[in-house]
Amino acid sequence: MAGEARTGNDLAGRLDRLTPDQRALLARRLAQRGVPGPYRPSATQFGIWLFEQLDPGTSTYHNPAAVRLSGPVDEDVLRAALQRIQDRHEPLRSRYPADEDGVPRALVEPPGALRLPWRVVDVGGLPDPEGEAARIVRDEAVTPFRLDRGPVWRCLLVRTGPDERVLVTTFHHIVSDGGSLGVLLSELGALYPALLAGERPDPALPATGYFALAARDTAAPGALEHWLGTLDGAPDRIDLSALAGPPDGTPETAAGRKWAGHERVLRVPDDTATALERLCARHSASLFAGLVAASAATLHRASGQDDLVMTTPVDRRDREGLALIGCFVNTVVLRLRVGPDDRLDALLDRAAGVVADALAHSDLPFSRLVPALPRRGTGRSPFGNVAVVHNNAPLDGIRLGDLELSHYPLPPVEVKHDLALSWNRRRDGLSGRIEYAARFRDAAVERLAGHLRHTVETLATAPATRVADLPPLPERAG
Numbered sequence: 001m002a003g004e005a006r007t008g009n010d011l012a013g014r015l016d017r018l019t020p021d022q023r024a025l026l027a028r029r030l031a032q033r034g035v036p037g038p039y040r041p042s043a044t045q046f047g048i049w050l051f052e053q054l055d056p057g058t059s060t061y062h063n064p065a066a067v068r069l070s071g072p073v074d075e076d077v078l079r080a081a082l083q084r085i086q087d088r089h090e091p092l093r094s095r096y097p098a099d100e101d102g103v104p105r106a107l108v109e110p111p112g113a114l115r116l117p118w119r120v121v122d123v124g125g126l127p128d129p130e131g132e133a134a135r136i137v138r139d140e141a142v143t144p145f146r147l148d149r150g151p152v153w154r155c156l157l158v159r160t161g162p163d164e165r166v167l168v169t170t171f172h173h174i175v176s177d178g179g180s181l182g183v184l185l186s187e188l189g190a191l192y193p194a195l196l197a198g199e200r201p202d203p204a205l206p207a208t209g210y211f212a213l214a215a216r217d218t219a220a221p222g223a224l225e226h227w228l229g230t231l232d233g234a235p236d237r238i239d240l241s242a243l244a245g246p247p248d249g250t251p252e253t254a255a256g257r258k259w260a261g262h263e264r265v266l267r268v269p270d271d272t273a274t275a276l277e278r279l280c281a282r283h284s285a286s287l288f289a290g291l292v293a294a295s296a297a298t299l300h301r302a303s304g305q306d307d308l309v310m311t312t313p314v315d316r317r318d319r320e321g322l323a324l325i326g327c328f329v330n331t332v333v334l335r336l337r338v339g340p341d342d343r344l345d346a347l348l349d350r351a352a353g354v355v356a357d358a359l360a361h362s363d364l365p366f367s368r369l370v371p372a373l374p375r376r377g378t379g380r381s382p383f384g385n386v387a388v389v390h391n392n393a394p395l396d397g398i399r400l401g402d403l404e405l406s407h408y409p410l411p412p413v414e415v416k417h418d419l420a421l422s423w424n425r426r427r428d429g430l431s432g433r434i435e436y437a438a439r440f441r442d443a444a445v446e447r448l449a450g451h452l453r454h455t456v457e458t459l460a461t462a463p464a465t466r467v468a469d470l471p472p473l474p475e476r477a478g
Contacts (some may be wrong), residue, residue, distance in 0.1 A: 042214035055207035064141035095150035285352035
């Protein structure tokens with residue numbers, strides 16, 4: 001009894017000596033003990049995990065992002081803020097070993113138990129700090145992850161000058177999507193200045209964790225039948241042979257495989273982007289529907305196809321009001337018919353209907369749709385060669401204390417699609433990016449980018465223009 005009393009007194013004394021931070025950490029760890037696990041990955045996560053097993057070390061499903069930080073940075077505070085974000089979001093503390101049946105299971109470390117994967121590199125004293133920083137950032141973006149061991153994300157800070165740094169966060173797609181960066185920057189924008197001011201913010205854990213949400217099957221009855229009917233007889237590819245040909249520049253080598261893709265950037269000025277937004281509003285359409293219509297017109301001219309299929313990611317966190325980091329994205333198919341006599345405003349109306357229908361039926365996981373589609377004997381994934389994406393611009397309006405944030409460009413990692421058309425609405429207009437497979441000729445994609453920009457501008461300013469009256473695109477291959 002005396003021994004038990006001494007043990008109890010020792011424990012009480014140790015608890016009394018804990019700092020407020022240590023008490024909070026202990027409370028979080030005790031609360032975590034009651035959470036069941038391991039967890040079953042979502043259908044999308046399982047598909048990503050399977051792809052990784054088939055092609056180990058690939059960077060296809062990496063989500064790197066880089067921002068330039070201008071001004072005095074307290075690196076310890078920045079690291080502490082990122083640590084708190086990791087403690088709050090269970091996907092950032094997860095890993096994915098296979099069980100005895102070869103099925104992946106998500107294991108999650110308790111908050112505070114996993115040290116932030118963080119490193120700092122100083123290139124400020126080198127003859128070409130910006131060039132060296134670009135090389136380091138590129139390598140960081142494609143360094144492989146081990147999903148079975150973790151970590152599944154990492155942070156890198158590159159010092160390029162006394163008050164200039166580049167912050168790189170590289171997520172694996174199994175725990176992130178496009179919306180995750182916005183969540184991270186929003187929380188970082190709140191935590192960093194608070195910690196810098198000497199406060200002790202302790203973000204509450206989400207009421208419902210990611211894996212509990214991912215386990216929900218929200219597909220409505222009849223969703224599969226709806227998609228099978230929508231895609232009945234649809235082509236599984238857009239013919240992009242007009243873009244292919246002998247590669248421009250240096251042939252790809254095995255060592256360069258991890259950068260097996262290229263990109264072109266295009267910009268639409270703010271007055272034109274605003275005119276397009278107003279046109280879309282008059283047609284009860286979203287800006288994304290307008291960009292889909294313009295993309296479809298350009299792809300029709302490039303391919304000669306009247307029946308086009310594209311994919312787009314849908315972020316479920318927008319529909320459920322979530323502010324969580326995780327893989328909440330699902331892929332949906334957009335099937336749009338385009339004819340040469342179609343007016344651009346009529347094509348906009350058609351695109352708006354297609355987008356609305358796809359969003360209304362977006363709860364069916366793409367991984368459940370694909371096996372149900374008729375096999376065509378091509379051995380290729382259906383509807384996978386062209387994607388159209390409308391990203392948010394999370395850096396607009398985000399500040400870290402007195403630091404100025406700006407985009408730091410990253411080249412594409414291994415491309416998931418033959419062609420991906422991505423758009424951001426920024427304060428100064430529309431920013432577009434075309435990522436494309438290495439087998440496409442740079443000059444041909446450059447012409448495609450110019451045509452797409454012209455089509456967006458024509459839709460915004462002369463929407464009665466017929467598709468046939470748009471400028472010709474590269475002649476189709478033989």
